[in-house]
Amino acid sequence: MNDSELKKRTKLFALRVMKLVGALPENAxxxxxxxxxxxxxxxxxxxxxxxxRGRSKAEFVSKLSIVIEEADECC
Known part of the structure; x- marks a missing residue:
């Protein structure tokens, strides 16, 4: 999987979550x-x-760790 495929998948993930949240009850x-x-x-x-867009491998890894944290929070 290359970066453009993963970008597309993360966008579709967000859109699917929005659809899911739209089905949740409007309560407390x-x-x-x-x-x-x-x-x-x-x-x-x-x-x-x-x-x-990271300028170095270290920056890429650091920012990717945030991606993992956010994905875990979704679970």
Whole structure:
């Protein structure tokens, strides 16, 4: 898998999460969970794109660790 394929997959992931959150109930439980899930899911793609623009391998690895944290939060 190359970087453009992963960029596409992270975008599709965010869109699928948005659709999922749209199906959550609008109550005191669904709203905060949905908001946090959208923030972390969209952050996966944004941070992956930032990692791809890293100026060094160390910067890439550092930013990629943020991607992993956000993906774990989505789980």
């Amino acid at each position: 439980v669904g709203r905060p969970i949905g908001n946090q899930l959208i923030r972390s899911a969209t952050s996966v793609g944004a941070n992956y794109r930032a990692a791809c």
